[in-house]
Amino acid sequence: MSDNNNIDEILDIDSLHEDHADDNDKPEKVKAASADKNKKEGGKKTEDEYEDVCFVCRRPESRAGKMVHLPNNIHICSECMQKAFDSMNDPNMPYADMLSNMTNMPNMTNMPNLSFFNLNDMADQIPQRQKIKKKKPKEEPHVAFDIKSIPAPHKIKAQLDEFVIGQEYAKKVISVAVYNHYKRVETGSMDDIEIEKSNMLMIGPTGSGKTYLVKTLARLLDVPLAIADATSLTEAGYIGDDIESVVTKLLAAADNDVEKAERGIIFIDEIDKIAKKKNTNQRDVSGESVQQGMLKLLEGSDVEVPVGANSKNAMVPLTTVNTRNILFICGGAFPGLEDIIKERLNKQASIGFRADLKDKYDNDPDILSKVTLEDIRNFGMIPEFIGRLPIVYTLQGLTKDMLVKILKEPKNAILKQYQKLLALDEVRLEFEDQALEAIAEKALEKKTGARALRAIIEEFMLDIMYEIPKDDNIGTVVITRQYIEHTGGPHIEMRGVLSLEG
Known part of the structure; x- marks a missing residue:
């Protein structure tokens, strides 16, 4: 010794x-x-x-x-x-x-x-989930980079069109932003010009497809995706998830591969819930302080995160993740933002021959498309936070025609899923056009967007899914408007027998 x-x-x-x-x-x-x-x-x-x-x-x-x-x-x-x-x-x-x-x-x-x-x-x-993958040795940057390996914006949008109905403007904006972001990631810094990140803020009513749009995008690009809920985030030292937990989820989605995680996408939903609380004397640990803590993540910094656990402790290894090349997409419904927009627009309608009516914008379905950064600041988002989300776009509220298309046109449409389920029992399922319109009308009444479609279909399909396996002679089931409105039943056609009305 x-x-x-x-x-x-x-x-x-x-x-x-x-x-x-x-x-x-x-x-x-x-x-x-x-x-x-x-x-x-x-x-x-x-x-x-x-x-x-x-x-x-x-x-x-x-x-x-x-x-x-x-x-x-x-x-x-x-x-x-x-x-x-x-x-x-x-x-x-x-x-x-x-x-x-x-x-x-x-x-x-x-x-x-x-x-x-x-x-x-x-x-x-x-445990295996708490082991850290080795970082690959850094290779020398390529002199000539093949930009063609990155999908062009029109190709990204064409793929999104197969799964997402409507929202043409939103799909166009997100396709261009993602294309520019991954060009920035692959090429690195070009001479003395450094390209800034293309972080996005997505505003749209509930059920308009914000989360589904990001999920589809990540699946098409084959990159790790972490979806976090801003409502659970709190300032460090308080009960709840730390702000760095969103990076921990991305690391887990990348199988603890730091290099792969640093090229992924983080979608923070319900971002409107961390707006500044108004008229409160208590410490705002889940509002403005969370926005302040997220500034370093959005801009790009080295963050120490635990591996295979949700919180830092002495028994969990830590690793460092750089968020400089991670694309952040924030989304929220922003309830009450319409009133702020209307108040700003109605300031022009005070007096005079050219004054607008006070109720001019009350029934405007696209009122959110007129949003400005000042409106978002008045909602409760701090200027530093808004400045790190340079791309702001809105999603439209779903109309009756859009809901009908959502039911039957996407690759994994809800109706196609049920038709496949019944096809396994050798039964053909059909829907009349009037029945689809009735489903869309009921969904509009619930005011929860496309989420209402699944609940309505589950309700009237329950008896059909229960009764069909009892009889092997059933060949075709046709859903009618009367069955949706509870004034009649579906048309049932037996194999080799005259059709019956249920």
Whole structure:
């Protein structure tokens, strides 16, 4: 113990096993670990996909430095090992007396207050979901980049058209923004000109397709997507999710691959719920303070996040994620924003021959499309937060015709799903046009957008899905308007028999 600083020379596990133990005397797990370690492919040792994590302090190798490798996948960082050696040199600890007593005693198991542990029992202490993938070595930037590998805006919109009905302006804006963002990510900085991020703010009534639009976009681009709810976010130190938890969800969606997560998309829903609270004397821990905390994420910074857990603690490894190339899309319904817009527009209608009527904009279905940044600031969003979301666009409220198209036109339309379910029972399901209009009218009355369609269809399809498996002779079921309005029943056609009306 004369040189405590040179830990690698003091404790060389591989040399100890070679000098003092025969291969036949090694435990099976040690031999398996040794075999994996020395396994070769093409003359080169295979590198593990994950970083080693210190068993004591839980820091990964990229932060703690070189590890001392013990049997059974146990790794100790140099700092923790040094602390162990320092404690052994403590004069208050009578190690010499304990060792002499152990050599003189015939049965060491009879020693009082002394217990032994087996390294085999400590194997696999770190769960797979709490392991950190190694960062790939940075490659030199390519001189010539193939921009054609990124889907053009018109191609992105064409793919969105197959799944999302209407919202032409929103699909056009998001296609261009995503295209420019990933061009920025792939090309990096060009000379002295640095391209800013294309973070977006999406405003639209409930059920207009905000979340569905982002989900479809992430699936088409094949990038990690994390969907977070702003209502659960609070200022650090208070009950709720920390602001960094949105990055933790993205890291989990990328299978703990930091490099893949740094090119993903984070969608923060219900962003209007973190607006500044008005006329309150209490600390606004879930409003303005959350907006302040999100500024660094939106602009781009290094954030330490836990791996495989929702909160930071001593038993969870941490890793660093840079949010500079992460695309943030914020969405919300912003209830009450229409009144703010109307108030601004009606200021022009005061007096004079050209004055507008006060109720001119009361029945305007596209009132949200006239929103300005000043309206959003008056709603309760701070200017610094709005400034980091340069692209602001609105979604239209769904009309009757749009709801009918949503029912039958998308690739995974609701009606197609039920038709496939009944086709598994060898029954054909059809819908009359009048029935589709009746469903759309009922959905408009609920004022919850496209979400109401599924609830209405579930209601009238319950009896059909229950009764059809009873009779194998049923061939076709036609849904009528009378059945939707509870004034009649569906048309049922039997196999080889005249049609019946239910």
